[in-house]
Amino acid sequence: MYALLLAIIYIAFISLGLPDALVGSGWPVMHEDLGVPLGYAGILTMIIAAGTIVSSLLSERVTRRFGAGLVTAVSVALTASALLGFAFSGSFWMLCLWAIPYGLGAGAVDAALNNYVALHYAARHMNWLHSFWGVGASISPFIMGAAISSGLGWSSAYQVVGGIQVVLTALLFVSLPLWTRVDRTRPPVAHDDTTDTVAPSNAPAHRHVPLRAALSIPGVPLILAAFFAYCAVESTLILWASTYLVTERGIDAATAATFGALFLLGITAGRFLSGFFADRVGDRALIRGGFLTVGVGVALIALPFTTDALALAGLVIAGLGCAPIYPAIVHSTPANFGARNSQAIIGIQMAAAYTGSTVMPPLFGGLSAWTGMWVLPLYLLLLVALGLVMSERLNRRMQVTHAAAD
Structure with missing residues (x-):
């Protein structure tokens, strides 16, 4: 059970990295198809960044209310819908609209997953999980390059990555009982960095921290x-x-x-x-x-x-x-x-x-x-x-x- 949930979290971290390089790798073609200046990529990334900042600041209240598993599943669903929205957008203003759920989903899942791993897993897993994020971020430019070179266009890359996110969303919703069982059977741990030990800790109180x-x-x-x-x-x-x-x-x-x-x-x-x-x-x-x-x-x-x-x-x-x-x-x-x-x-x-x-x-x-x-x-x-x-x-x-x- 514990190992199965860890495997799902590893897959989730790969998925977290997948969308991150799509805009940068595809923008030289995207801006021409959309008929906007090259510098408009900055507008898009600023909207995404604003969404991630807002959802990160709200993540504590939301995650404490609904749990890390559900927040992760819903956030990945938001990201999947945004990527598919990018794929079928024919104008820049539509990309800007879809960038809102993109940013909101990315920030919430990042904060929820990072805290869950920090509480329940040892330092080696935190490093390896973020390494898997790099794997996802390294793969997406190749997906974009293959889509453009094959003549399918940049939108097909977003369809592929969005489809992967949809599959992950389904997997996360199916795995929700696992998150609950792990929370009950394996309490959060406190990592004493002065002695490099890992010891059981009191579970976080269900009280909002302003x-x-x-x-x-x-x-x-x-x-x-x-x-x-x-x-x-x-x-x-x-x-x-x-x-x-x-x-x-x-x-x-x-x-x-x-x-x-x-x-x-x-x-x-x-x-x-x-x-x-x-x-x-x-x-x-x-x-x-x-x-x-x-x-x-x-x-x-x-x-x-x-x-x-x-x-x-x-x-x-x-x-x-x-x-x-x-x-x-x-x-x-x-x-x-x-x-x-x-x-x-x-x-x-x-x-x-x-x-x-x-x-x-x-x-x-x-x-x-x-x-x-x-x-x-x-x-x-x-x-x-x-x-x-x-x-x-x-x-x-x-x-x-x-x-x-x-």
């Missing part, structure tokens, strides 16, 4: 700032790294694009590898080591060596460093702030993540238009420093709290 109350918990603003900084680094590198390599290092566009893809593959592979030692190392060490590794990778990108090999290697190293940070931050939430508060705080964390991913890359675009693309490594290093400082301040606070409790 947004203001969650934000007032000591240490929460620190982890939100760290999460914001991490997601800003990841999304800025995804969007601008290839452009930096071409304009500042003179690397040809094909090679730069390849290593841009390797950054994502580095994240996926790094999360898979992290799962093998995450329980022994602990979330705090993973976060600290991840930020430091990203800093080393960014420094290699910036150093003015005559060879480009170090800059390209730096991009891969940055991806490996990024790998454990997101899963470790989420997984450490119940241990840091209590199982009763974790759903509310993870929902806010997801909102902070989406805000960082949405705001900071275009902010760098505006900055680079004024200063030049050379400022990218400095911009990234400042964000890395912010994330590292905030997470280390939280660690010290938690150590003081644990010492006082002892």
